[in-house]
Amino acid sequence: MHSFFLNFPKITIFDILDVVLVAFIIYQLYNLIRGTIAANIFIGFAVIFAMNFIVNQLHMKLLTAILGKFVDVGIIAVIVVFQQEVRRFLLLVGKNASLQRNKAWWQYFFGKKEVEKNNYARIKPIIDACKSLKQTKTGALIVFAKYYDEQFYQNSCEVVEAKISKRLLESIFQKTSPLHDGAVVIAENKIKSASCILPLTEKTDLPAQFGLRHRAGIGVTEANEATAIIISEETGELSYAKQGRVKMNISFAELEKLLNKDF
Numbered sequence: 001m002h003s004f005f006l007n008f009p010k011i012t013i014f015d016i017l018d019v020v021l022v023a024f025i026i027y028q029l030y031n032l033i034r035g036t037i038a039a040n041i042f043i044g045f046a047v048i049f050a051m052n053f054i055v056n057q058l059h060m061k062l063l064t065a066i067l068g069k070f071v072d073v074g075i076i077a078v079i080v081v082f083q084q085e086v087r088r089f090l091l092l093v094g095k096n097a098s099l100q101r102n103k104a105w106w107q108y109f110f111g112k113k114e115v116e117k118n119n120y121a122r123i124k125p126i127i128d129a130c131k132s133l134k135q136t137k138t139g140a141l142i143v144f145a146k147y148y149d150e151q152f153y154q155n156s157c158e159v160v161e162a163k164i165s166k167r168l169l170e171s172i173f174q175k176t177s178p179l180h181d182g183a184v185v186i187a188e189n190k191i192k193s194a195s196c197i198l199p200l201t202e203k204t205d206l207p208a209q210f211g212l213r214h215r216a217g218i219g220v221t222e223a224n225e226a227t228a229i230i231i232s233e234e235t236g237e238l239s240y241a242k243q244g245r246v247k248m249n250i251s252f253a254e255l256e257k258l259l260n261k262d263f
């Protein structure tokens with residue numbers, strides 16, 4: 001007992017910091033891939049690593065050699081398979097490091113009230129447009145991208161690059177508008193693009209009334225750091241998608257709260 005304590009390694013503040021930082025990075029990675037197909041691939045990798053460790057401990061030579069081959073190229077395989085996720089993660093780190101875009105810094109220097117006031121001015125035209133689209137039962141899909149991934153959006157979208165306004169959003173989604181089919185993407189405080197074709201979710205447990213618009217709205221939040229408002233053409237109901245999950249039939253008060261948090 002005595003010698004156990006004598007041999008116990010000394011834990012310094014940096015060891016604790018090390019563990020906390022690793023836990024934080026794993027949590028961020030988990031958030032990034034949660035609900036996406038990448039989560040299953042990640043679990044696959046983890047299982048192979050765990051199996052390799054176990055067979056190695058049990059001295060099972062053949063299995064160790066086979067699994068060892070996978071593990072040897074592990075880091076390269078991870079980068080190839082998670083190319084998109086690694087890209088998004090690095091972009092996120094870069095954007096968060098920028099002082100101007102970091103709301104927490106603004107709150108610290110200018111006070112929370114000022115930030116909320118500015119944010120309400122930003123989201124008001126969007127909420128007003130949603131009210132009008134709901135009233136007229138005009139189908140719409142509005143995506144809020146945390147960062148605008150040119151590669152992801154530009155290939156399937158019409159570039160707009162315009163100030164956010166109620167009337168512009170209304171006009172885009174009018175059935176006679178050439179841009180009404182597809183989604184509008186809002187990022188960097190602008191309407192960046194319209195008529196975007198987005199990836200559809202592959203979820204099988206969605207309500208029966210959810211068609212392509214809802215599937216695209218959920219799909220984009222699985223593949224990207226984004227949230228989406230979906231207005232149903234059939235019912236006028238508003239849904240809100242985030243990280244592959246959807247809240248149905250939300251009120252405008254709820255929408256305001258959600259946008260305040262996410263946009």
Ligand SMILES: Nc1ncnc2c1ncn2[C@@H]1O[C@H](COP(=O)(O)OP(=O)(O)OP(=O)(O)O)[C@@H](O)[C@H]1O
Nearest residue numbers: 139181182197198210211212213214216232233234
């Ligand atoms: N991949 C996609 N990306 C973006 N928008 C899409 C995509 N596929 C379909 N849409 C949009 O969804 C519309 C068709 O919606 P659909 O009726 O299938 O959806 P829904 O979820 O049932 O919604 P609603 O309640 O409005 O009918 C299309 O006209 C188009 O504007």
